[in-house]
Amino acid sequence: MQITPLNPEDPLSLGDFELLGRIGQGGMGQVFLGESLGGEPAAVKVIKPSVVDSQSRQRFAQEIEVLKTIWGPRIAAFLGADSEAEQPWLATEYVDGPDLARHVKTRGPLPSVLTAALGAILAEALSGVHTQGLLHRDLKPANVLLGPNGPKIIDFGLAAFTESSLSLTAPHQVVGTPICMAPEQAAGVKPLTAAVDVYALGALMLFAVAGHYPHQAATPYMVFHLVTDPGTAPDLSGVPDDLAPLLTGMLAHGAENRPSLTEVVQQCRSVIEAQGMKIAQARRRLTAHTVERRQHRTAPADSVPTVAWPAPANDTAVMEISPAQLETPADVPTVSPPLAETAPGSSAAASSAPAHADAPGVTPAEPGGDPAGARHDRPGPGHRPPTDRPRAPEPTHTLRHSVQARRTAQRLRTAYAAKAPF
Template identity: 75%
Template sequence: MQTTPLNPEDPLALGDFELLGRIGQGGMGQVFLGESLGGEPAAVKVIKPSVVDSESRQRFAQEIEVLKTIWGPRIAAFLGADAEAEQPWLATEYVDGPDLARHVKTHGPLPPVLTAALGAILAEALSAVHTQGLLHRDLKPANVLLGPNGPKIIDFGLAAFTESSVSLTAPHQVVGTPICMAPEQAAGVKPLTAAVDVYALGAMLLFAATGHYPHEAATPYMVFHLVTDPDTAPDLSGTPGELVPLLTGMLAQNAGDRPSLTAVVQQCRSVIEAQGMKIAQARRKLTAHTAHTAHTAGQQRTSPSADVSPTVPWPAPASDTPGTEITPADLDMPVPSDAPDPSRSPVPSDAPVPSDAPDPSDTPAPTPTLVEPPGPPVQESPGPVPPARRDPSDDGSRREQPAPGLPPAPSRQPREKTHTLRHSVQAHRTAERLRAAYAAKAPF
C-alpha cells in the first residue's frame, strides 16, 4: 500500500500510536500508517476536524463497538480507539496491499477461477459476520484489501445489527455506495437483511471479473434510479460464462430470490472444481497473483533512496529479504575486530557473488588483504586456485568450497551495468554479515 509523508498540520501521535505517513482519505476523515509502542503496524482512521460533531462522534462510536464484536481471519483486526478524543481515532490491523478497485484498475479483471476464489473467501467471511448479528452494508471494491496473506474486509462504519431498525440517519436518508447497493437498501427499506450483503458481494465480483458494475450512470442519482427500477436488469456484459448463473442470482432484484452466503460458497467451489482445481489451490493462486502484481507495482514506483525516509511503508520490500547461501549460524557470527571495512572489501573473485552485491566490474576499487580469523592454521595449497566443487556431505545451505587438483575456474565475464542496487539498512547489514562469513571461511 502506498504511503505519503505527513503534512505539517497532521498529528504526530494518537493514543499510543505514532503516525508515520498518510495512507488515504475519504469524505469523513484521513487514514494514517501508525505504529504501536511494541512496533505493531496499524491503519489509524481519524475524523476530520471540520466534520467532528455529535452525530459523527456517535456514528464513529458505533463503528468502534461493531469492530469490538467481530473477528475472523478475513476481517482487519481492531487494535484500539478513542471516540471521545479531540480528534476521534480508530486503529485497525494494517494490510499491506492495494484494494480490489485499484488492483483491477491497474492490472485488469481477475480470471474466472480467481474471481470464484475471491467470492468463496469473502462469502465465508461475511457469513461469520452475519452469525454475529451484523451486516456490513457498504461492501465495495475499495473496502477489500488484497494483502500478502489474502483478501481482508475493512470499514464497518455503516455496519448495523440485523434485528435493529434504529439508524443514525434521517428516516428517508440513504447512506452507502450506490454502485454496489442492493435495491431495497437504495429504496430506504428497513430493517435490512443479509441479502443486502449478498447483492453487494455480487456487484463486487462482477467488477472483479469484468471491470464494471451492475448499474453505471453519470450521477449517483441516476444510479439510484437504475438500481431501484424493477424493469432495469443488471449489466452482465463481458461476464465469463461460468460465472453468469452465480452473479445472476446474487444480483436479483428481489431479496428473497438471492442465494444465501453458504450457497454462494458452494457455487464458487463448483466453478473452481469444474476447472480441475481444489478450492485451497485456487485460494493460493489468488493470493500469489495479487501479491505478485502488487509487489511489481511497488518496485516500479519505489526510488532507490525511498527507504531512508522515516515515513516508509511497513513491512520492508520483499526484495530486501536476505539470501540463504549462508546458514543462520554464519550470519550470526561476530565480525573480527581487525577485519577490513565491509563496505569497501569485495567478495573474493573466485566466490559466487550474492544477488544484492555490487558488480565489481561496475565500481573498481583497490583490493585490501583479508585478515584470517582466529583458528588453526590452514595449509597453503600450491599452484592456482581450483574451481568450486560441492562437498557430498554438504546440505546445500553453505557456499561451495574449492577442491584440489582441478584447473582454475574461468574468470567471470563483466555484465552490463544496471541500476537495481538496494540501499536499505537491512541490505547493507546483510551484505556485511555475508562478507564476514566469506572471510571466516576463506582457505587462505
C-alpha cells in the same frame, strides 16, 4: 500500498500509536500508518476536525463497537480507539496491499476461477459477520484489501445490527455506495436483511471479473434510479459463462430471489472444481496473483517521496543506480543500494562494497593489504590520479578492501548522494 509523509498539521501520535505517514483519505477523515509501542503496524483512522460533531462521534462509536464484536481471518482486526478524544481515532490491522478497485484498474480483471475463489472467501467472511447479527452494508471493491495473506474486509462504518431498532439515519435516508447497493437499500427499505450484502458481493465479483458494475450512469442519482427500477436488468457483459448463473442470482432485484451466503460458497466451489482445481489451491493462486509487485522508481529531487512499509517514514524511496553511473565495465550488473539508516558515505554505505568483490574486474582483497596482481581499471572521466602524498589513515571501524573495491565503494557513495533527496 504507497505511503506519503505527514503534513505539518498532522498529529504525530494518537493514543499509544506513533503516526508514520498518510495512507489515504475520504470525505469524513484521514487514514494514517501508525505503529504501536510494541512495533505493531496499524491503520489509524481519524475524523476530520471540520466534521467532528455529536452525530459523527456517535457513528464513530458505533463503528468501534461493531469492530469489537466481529473477528475472523478475513476481517481487519481491531487494535484500539478513542471516540471521545479531541480527534476521535480508530486503529485496525494494517494490510499491506492494494484494494480490489485499484488492482483491477491497474492490472485488469481476475480470471473466473480466481474470482470464484475471491467470492468464496468473502462470502464465508460475511457469513461470520452475519452470525454476530451484523450487516456490512457498504461492501465494495475499495473496502477489500489484497494483502500478502489474502483478501481482508475493512470499513464497517455503515455496519448495522440486523435486529436493532437503533438507527443513525432518518427514515428513508439512504447511506452507502450506489454502484454496489442492493435495490431495497437504495429505496430506503428498513429493516434490511443479509440479502443486501449478497447483492453487494455479487456487484464486487462482477467488477472483479468484468471490470464494471451492475448499473453505471453519469450521476449517483441516475444510478439510484437504475438500481431501484425492477425493469432494468444488471449489465453482465463480459462475465464468463461459468459465473453468469451465480452472478445473475446474486444480483436479482428481489431479495428473496438471491442465494444465501452458504449457497454462494458452494457455487463458487463448483466453478473452481469444474476447472480441475481444489478450493485451497485456488485461494493460494488468488493470493499469488494479487500480491502487488512494488517497483521502486527514482523520484525527482523536488517531488515528495513515497515510502513502502515497513520502511520508517523518514526513509527515502529506493533508488536505482546504473553501471554507467558507477563507471564500471559494461558487464557489471545494475547495483541497487539498500535503504540505510545512516547517511551516504558512512560505514554502512561502504559496507556494500564486498557485495561487488566477485564482479568482473574486481580482485578480492587478501589479508594484509592489496594483492600483488591486483587489477586496476582505467579511471573514469574527472577521476583525480593518485599522488605521492600519504593517505589518511582508515577509520578503525571501516573494513580494509583492495584499491578497486575502495574505488567501487566511493563511486557508489557519489552516485547515491547525487540521487538522495536530502
